[in-house]
Amino acid sequence: MDFGMDEQTAIVRDTARKFFREQCPSSRMREILATEEGYSPEMWRQMAELGWLGLVNDESYGGSGGTLFDLFTLVEEMGRALLPSPFFCSSVLSGPLIEEAGDQDLKKALLPQMIRGEKILTVALLGGEGRPDFDDPTLRAHPVDGGRYELTGTRLLVPFAHVAGGILVCAKIEGAASDGPTLFLVDPNTDGLECVPLDTLTKERTFALRFNRARVDGDRIVGGLGQGGAHMGHIWPKATVLKCAEMLGGMERVVEMTVAHVKERHQFGRPLGALQAVHHACFEMATCLETTRLVTTQAAWLLSQGLPAAKDLAMAKAWCNDAYKKCAAIGHQLHGAIGFTEEHDMHLYSQHAKASEMTFGTSWHHRSRVADELGI
Amino acid sequence: MDFGMDEQTAIVRDTARKFFREQCPSSRMREILATEEGYSPEMWRQMAELGWLGLVNDESYGGSGGTLFDLFTLVEEMGRALLPSPFFCSSVLSGPLIEEAGDQDLKKALLPQMIRGEKILTVALLGGEGRPDFDDPTLRAHPVDGGRYELTGTRLLVPFAHVAGGILVCAKIEGAASDGPTLFLVDPNTDGLECVPLDTLTKERTFALRFNRARVDGDRIVGGLGQGGAHMGHIWPKATVLKCAEMLGGMERVVEMTVAHVKERHQFGRPLGALQAVHHACFEMATCLETTRLVTTQAAWLLSQGLPAAKDLAMAKAWCNDAYKKCAAIGHQLHGAIGFTEEHDMHLYSQHAKASEMTFGTSWHHRSRVADELGI
């Protein structure tokens, strides 16, 4: 047992925190959020230069060959800054997915571009009901002449589809020998693919995709036929723990902001933070934060080491969901009406908490995994 | 809508509160609990004289012809005093059950005795797993010569079986035409019936009954063959709401005791009750009490009027379970170590809360009924 942070991780954290503090203070983050793109191409280039876009990709593709734990630390800082960017869909999901599933040609063609920040990729995970839809996907691929396929179906809440150079999606090939879903890399400009912007709680750019006999070439299949579910399944735990990292970063900021607020704000003739009810509410926040840090770091470390982590990961996401939400609720309560205004950051975090809770499994889902692991 | 208490109910409440305050202060309650009988025959006689033992029985049997709501009020006061007595099993359960199910001869023979306090009756509701066991009971009745039956099986947590003049129990008659269970009135001294005293959280006298070919005469069947489940089903809602009454009374006392304690007790140089954390804890208790009063009274009133009350009753018991438990936990926390000593009453109430929670359905069970009523 050693809860100390390694030197390398500390460097990642310090670099990232400094970068986002300077490049993405709350005022800048709001500006970025208000742009058409919903991210800052300039900052994206800087992040590419820092080697972050391919942090865990192999060096042979231009990646930095970092560990999952490095990525955990970086994403935590992004969560703290609420960085609006396609980092999660492109560098956390797509990059590793392609490196895992793609053939050499595809990797050579795509990864260096992605890592240099020249191409953004995204993944369309959720079906028309908003549930993860890759084991037995409702999206259907109908084989047509010339080794091509026509995709039909719906994908919801696909981030940054409007700027993506490619969309990864699992579809079931009709009449195929293999039962499993196949992973396709779809060009967003394909005929028959409609991108509908969605207005959501957070202002992150996200889209509904309507595939209506959208045509894809056979060479846009990533990995083997019928292997899409397996590839997704490999990426999923890592993506889940990295979502936890983002949430942990957000929680840190909520607790910082709220504790600072109650120390400063006076009411009834004394600091708000001198009230015992406020002490106890802050205790709850501090406990949420500390426990979330421990349980998510544990899962990230285990996964990073390639050790079994199914139960620990489920524990982490279930706990993280509830703890972030609780911190955000307490943060609102202690900020009073001021936290509910547009100018204040508090509500951006509380909506981030809710949106993240919904992503990569709600608490019930993960508790159910814990129960499976217990054999109960 | 009229939340005011009727005059008649107020009289019942005032009489009962005065009686128990005088006859059953905490010191006396503890003495009674320590006796072999586990109740006070003297007080039992007084209660008979007050007409309480047959409060809702028909006047033709010597009953007082009171309403269910009168009984609710009386039982609430018993809960407040934590009266150790067979009132619940005899007057709440058995009396009405016999009046509902029995034939004229049985009623004439039994009810006046019960109402005059000369005979205590009890009901054996729970099977060997501790679950209500009367719809399709595990207790079997094997018909033998002379129209008799031999009962075999187990009954748990049967109160006051050691002083009961009769035990009501549902058994399934082997080979009978009717599928339903039949209600028997068993003599506790029957051969083949063993009463094993159980040591439980509360010190209420309660027993496990082992029926091993215990012989019962055919004329000890109460109500029709195969009608036992239906009779029980009629009594059950009323018994449930009266258990709520008992719990409500207990909660009242817990809140009273605790609020008095925090006003009086000084710590860190001021009354405990001046701490904001204590204010908020007391708010929780007060809310539990007020909400429980409203929701249980509503269910009692509806049942008393013969109006549909399935959902309201389920709401009441589910809420009551959780609220009483919460009050008891807060009460303990605010009393500190002193509430954990034998001399203090606090723990008697917290164990009463747990024991009552288990009786007539846990919260999950009742929430499930609410969901049924919602059609979800």
Add this chain to the structure above:
Amino acid sequence: MRFTFTEAQEAFRAEVREFLRSEIEAGTFSTQCGDLIQPGSREFSQKLAERGWIGMTWPREYGGQGRPYVEKAILMEELFRVQAPIGYHFLADRQVGPALIHFGSEWQKEHFLPRIVRADEGVAFCLLFSEPNAGSDLAGVTATAVRDGDDYIVNGQKVWTSAAHAADYGWLLAKTDLDSSANRYESASEFIVDMKTPGITVRPIVNMAGQSHFNEVFFENARIPAKSLVGEENAGFKQIMAQMDYERAGLERLMQNYPLFEQLKQHLRDTDPSETPEAFRAWARDQVAQLEIEYGIGRLLCYHTAWTIDQGKAPTAQAAMCKAFCTQYEQRVNDMASQILGPVCQIRRGVAWSPLRGDLAESLLWGPSYTLQGGSVEVLKNIVALRGLGLPRK
């Protein structure tokens, strides 16, 4: 004692319900989860006025109906059930009228009450209580109103003012005893301010739901006539405290989300069992049953408070408890709905994929405010502890 409504009460409910049904059919308003304090529609308010449903509990001499609070609760329950657009008269009906009846001058009563009751043009009100540095602490207001001949001169800033941009009048709390040694609970007064008075500026605040529900209001030497003073000078804090008990326990504290909860239950009924794992369904059922219990209890608390007022008693602790209970329930509804609906809960109105008509995302955006408006949960708990249970303050 009686836990059901009388025949007359049931008939009244049926009358309200029938009126609303025909309005909805006529397309007058949508039943989507809305915001009761937004400007609203004067035409709709007038329809209610015609039926005597504004100022229902007020004395007949001022145009009211002198009917009991329980009946008003029935009316409000039906209005909230369908999220009727009552914003034009809501604050005046709930707050301004009762305060004037208790503390207002004869002139004020005659001047305002009948117009409110009729939903006349020009009687929309907003509340000018909160300030940037005095949220829950109304005794800490710093805006001032200084007597100058027959007028008061008002200076200062107010915030969190709902619908100020559409209001004709503001109900102002301002300091009138500027002596720094004055008792802070005895130094402010209540006024009715014409919002068109020169020196008043209204600026919208955009909230997290992206709407300018709230406003900042600035006073710069705004001159208002002395007859604007409500009640006694320097008694404003006490008057507000006394009055709040009567306003706190309205059914709006329970029913801001009402259509959402109804839709959630319907969603569970409609869900194809074969499409949802049974274990999840069992869990969702259990959670929604708990919410139903809490809703039912919240409703009892509301009606109980209304009944208590009808008995002529001040419902101080009761009303505080009621509001604390109900608003906490409301926050749980949208949280649980999101856990049941999953990721799509985030999608706002306007597309086919937004679940429960998009009411869920709106409620999630509004949620944090439920336990803050009209006295934070913390303040309410203190009221119950100090005034209800008599716990010591120090």
Add this chain to the structure above:
Amino acid sequence: MRFTFTEAQEAFRAEVREFLRSEIEAGTFSTQCGDLIQPGSREFSQKLAERGWIGMTWPREYGGQGRPYVEKAILMEELFRVQAPIGYHFLADRQVGPALIHFGSEWQKEHFLPRIVRADEGVAFCLLFSEPNAGSDLAGVTATAVRDGDDYIVNGQKVWTSAAHAADYGWLLAKTDLDSSANRYESASEFIVDMKTPGITVRPIVNMAGQSHFNEVFFENARIPAKSLVGEENAGFKQIMAQMDYERAGLERLMQNYPLFEQLKQHLRDTDPSETPEAFRAWARDQVAQLEIEYGIGRLLCYHTAWTIDQGKAPTAQAAMCKAFCTQYEQRVNDMASQILGPVCQIRRGVAWSPLRGDLAESLLWGPSYTLQGGSVEVLKNIVALRGLGLPRK
């Protein structure tokens, strides 16, 4: 960073586990949920002593092993897992030894530490802190120790003293500066008192579980030698506060119920699915999974605190948070177990029908004390807020 144990640590755990397995097989003790602070068995403590498992973290010069706190946590986790009977040395190992190492005189260290480490006869300790009118408020003690030549004369009353009737020594906090104007945090001192000293009377208090776990201890002119003073005169409060940080986060705060929780999970595995409604099973599964998560997190908090101590840092807020978290988890375990097991949960040991070996009923009886012992949850929250987050006191 490393979230797994080293090979050496795993080997140590295996050694402890093997020892305990053979003891259980030999029938030395039962694994039923027990009471760690009850008198215990000196023979068993001696077996641990022989293996160097008492005073493990203490310096070698006093007979300790100088091993890290994380290793001690491994030892304790294994002991609590099977509820080993460690009452004889538990308080001396957890509390008395470390306090003497920090504040004791050379004579005290030499006189007590090696004997504790060996589990010699005559070194069972009890704590004489709480008083009838000073529960959580240790600065409010009123028992007095007045210097008289080479002695102190002790008067007063202590309560909630665990196992005082079987203790050889008491660890006493008493007022030494009787000047009423003295700073209340600088007027009491710590002493080691021989419980056979004339003038000391021990009277058992029967608790709600029907056991005399606690005692009252009366001092009437009990004369103790001056060398009994631990540390500085009038520094007792500060010494205790500094020391408590090191004692608070023991795994006993998490594992008092451990066998109960294990049995509960086994009960669910063993339950015949056809005998339980699937919806109930789904609910129980979900609840128990949540407990498992909380247990796992509590364990991380305990090990993290131990690790922090090994880094040479004072774990003040961490330890308080850990204890508050763990004890609340413990209360939920028995509550949930009772809701899953149903009415039989009430049946105590001794009959065939008591579920989970009767451990459940015992835990329900003990439950309320979990969040009170060793600093109430409220006090712990204040510590985290004031000392961890730096919130203002006033």
